Amino acid sequence: VLSMYHYHADAGTTEVPYRRLVTQRGSWRRHNRYVGFLDGVGPHRDGEHPIYPVRTPRRSATPVLSPAQVATILDGCSVQRDGDWTGGAAAVRNRLFFAVLAETGMRLGEALSLRHNDFHIGAGATPWIDIVERQDHPHGARVKTGPRRIYVGDDLEALYSEYVWQLVAMNADQVVDDLSNHFVFVNLQRGPRFSPMRQENIYEKVRGLRTAHRSLPPDWSPHWLRHTHATALLLAGVPEHVVMRRLGHADVQTTLSTYGWVTQDAAMRSLAEWKNYVAGWKGLHDGQQ
Structure with a gap:
């Protein structure tokens, strides 16, 4: 041109x-x-x-969090003690948000755009989350790619159920006209209660976790969890085309261009560590995404 x-x-x-x-x-x-x-x-x-530069293959490694660092992020939001989660509903919401990013590889805008009816749990089968193409978030969050289905593990299903119970305890089902079609991640402490969260809210929490936990990289961002998710799958032996569908890439070449270094440098960390990290995730074969 x-x-x-x-x-x-x-x-x-x-x-x-x-x-x-x-x-x-x-x-x-x-x-x-x-x-x-x-x-x-x-x-x-x-x-x-x-003005529009030619795309070149990625030559450096994408930033990745270790499984221990991901656990630090989640536990820095809320932990379960004697059957109860610490920090109240807002803390559980924060843990759920970062857990969704870590276990599904969603983009930030995709997670903020989730509705409750996108979560399919409690039916006795493998739980999953539907990514629906939407552009209607009041604060500009959007779904970048088309629809896809991501199967998740029992731990994420249980955490989401706990979060919903806490919302109901706060009368969200009475305040919100249609809770099942409402945004999952909403304000609970500041701003209009049960209104959709902004991206700025997430980055504020990230800054707090950086300050509180010096073991985390000082410049980590929510998108690092997406990179970590892809890295974990590849190091655990999941086929590239499955990782492609799970991440929502348009083609497998995008996945290989971004994460090809992973399979070339598999010795960078213990493979057993990454296999254990993804052991609870489901749908990592051709029949499911």
Whole structure:
């Protein structure tokens, strides 16, 4: 596309589209009239740089949390003692949020967009969460890719059930007109009660966990849990195409480009550690996602 616009600019037909698509250092200068078909791919002439850069394979490792660090994040929100969860409903909500990211590989916007009827539990079968394509979050969170189904483990199912019971104890089923179709992650302490959470709320909790737990990387973010999820699956031997569907990638090449280094450097951590980490997750074969 850039070559086409560059050709017409040199031919004197029009140069406005090319000016808009390419930033320049210095003044506009004409080049030879002939422009090759692949001109604009790779190094550019005279310091010109396309606004939309060419995608290159990832050469460095994506940031990953160890299983112990993931546990630190979850326990830093709430822990179960004598059958009860510490910290109240807000703490349980926070643990559930990070647990969903860690066990499903969801993006931040996908998790914030979840409704209660997206959770399918308590039917005696493998529990799952549906990712539904939505663009209606009041604070701009959105689902980036199309719909998919992610099967989860019993621990996540039990944690979600506990969270719902705590919501009901706060009369959420009476305050909210249709709780089953309402957002899962809502305000419980500040702001309008039961209104959808903002991304800023999540990052505020992340900053608190960074400060409280020095064993965590100082720059970790919620997206690291998605990277950790993919890494854990690959190191545990899950096929790449299954990881692709679970993450919601458009094609397996995206998965390989982002996480190909994992299988090449499997010795970076104990494989047994990662296999134990994913042992409770379900649906990690061809029949389920």
